Amino acid sequence: MGLEAAVEAAAEFLNKAVKPVLVGGQNMRVAKACDAFVELADSCGYAVAVMPAAKGLVPEHHPHFLGTYWGAVSTTFCAEIVGSADAYLFAGPIFNDYSSVGYSLLLKKEKAIIVQPDRVTIGNGPAFGCVLMRDFLSALAKRLKHNPTSYENYHRIYVPDGLPLKCEPKEALRVNVLFQHIQNMLTGESAVIAETGDSWFNCQKLKLPQGCGYEFQMQYGSIGWSVGATLGYAQAAPEKRVIACIGDGSFQVTAQDISTMLRCGQRTIIFLINNGGYTIEVEIHDGPYNVIKNWNYTGLVDAIHNGEGKCW
Structure with missing residues (x-):
């Protein structure tokens, strides 16, 4: 009964909207609702985005995929489409200081349907409990009118990304050039691990091929997380070539892994981005404590390797 009522109310809410959008959040994973979300996107034709911690949960080759909705640091043109929508369905969002860019998202509660693993809230009310996200999204897909207006608006303003300028001989390697090379490395047999800090933002810009895994940790922003996560992912999924982007400050916390x-x-493959300190912290509060000791990182790995097995 609760499921039917929730679907009825949501369908009425969305079907009267002119340019609704869908946004996927990280709780789709625990709700096992990623396939149902894609089913809904296929059916309704809305523009589709993901919150940053949900990158990799929705296929980026989907024809209506916009990119990452992350406020001021969203994928180009994504924030404009989500922000200008007259209705949005968020599936499994977590709104915290990280995911909302310091609670700066220009969202209006009365325009939103919030779907959590076992609860649906429509606008300022009503709310429906004991409704499983997977069941709700799948049932809603059968009730929505096809409405591609939001994606058509995106397509109207979209301008393809430019390419970074080529490095001159002996010029220092630039981050945008590095990530262009990383982009070209990715296949469906890859998985990307993004460390807290600069790599959060740079890895969000990567376009994931079908089947490419992606993990990063936004809930606590724990530096050093990615080294152990890289170890665990590679051990659990040996068929994947794990590519980790880790800053020097984060690497020094858990290098022993x-x-x-x-x-x-x-x-x-670990890309260790050595910029001489806690660069992401500099953007928050600069000071001498953000400068760290520079290691001989290849020498450290050689010492751990100790001539055994394959390393470089």
Whole structure:
């Protein structure tokens, strides 16, 4: 009864909107609702975006995929489409200071349907409990009118990204050039691990091929998380070539996990982005405490490797 009532109310809410959008959140994973979300997107024709922690949960080759909705640092033109929508369905969102860019998202509660793993809230009310997200999205897909207006608006204003200028001989490697090379490396057999900090933002710009995994940790913003996560992912999914983007400050917190990677014979590629400190913290509050000791990182890995197995 609750499911039917929730679907009825949501369908009425969305079918009268002119340019509604869909936004996927990270709780779709725990709700096992990613396939149902794609089913809904296929059916309704709305523009589709994801919140940053949900990157990789929705296929980026979907014809109506816009990119990441992350306020002021969204994928180009994505925030404009979501912000100008007259209705939006968020599936599994977590709104915290990180995901909302300091609670700066220009969203209006009365325009939103919030779908959590076992609860649906429509605008300022009503709310429906004991409704599973997967069941709700699948049932809603059968009740919505096809309405591609929001995606058509996006297509009207979209301008393709430019390419970074080529590096001159002996010029220092630029981040945009590095990530262009990383983009070209990605396949469906890859998985990307993005560390807290600069890599949060740079990895969000990567366009994931079908089947490419993606993980990053936004709930707590724990630096050093990615080294252990890279170890665990590579061990759990040996068929994937894990590509990790890690800053020097984060790497120094958990560098010893490299030892287990080598012992287990993992094939991970780590791009260690050495910018001499806690650069992301500089953007928040600068000070001498953000400068760290520079290591001989290749020398450290060689010492851990100790001439055994395959390393470089």
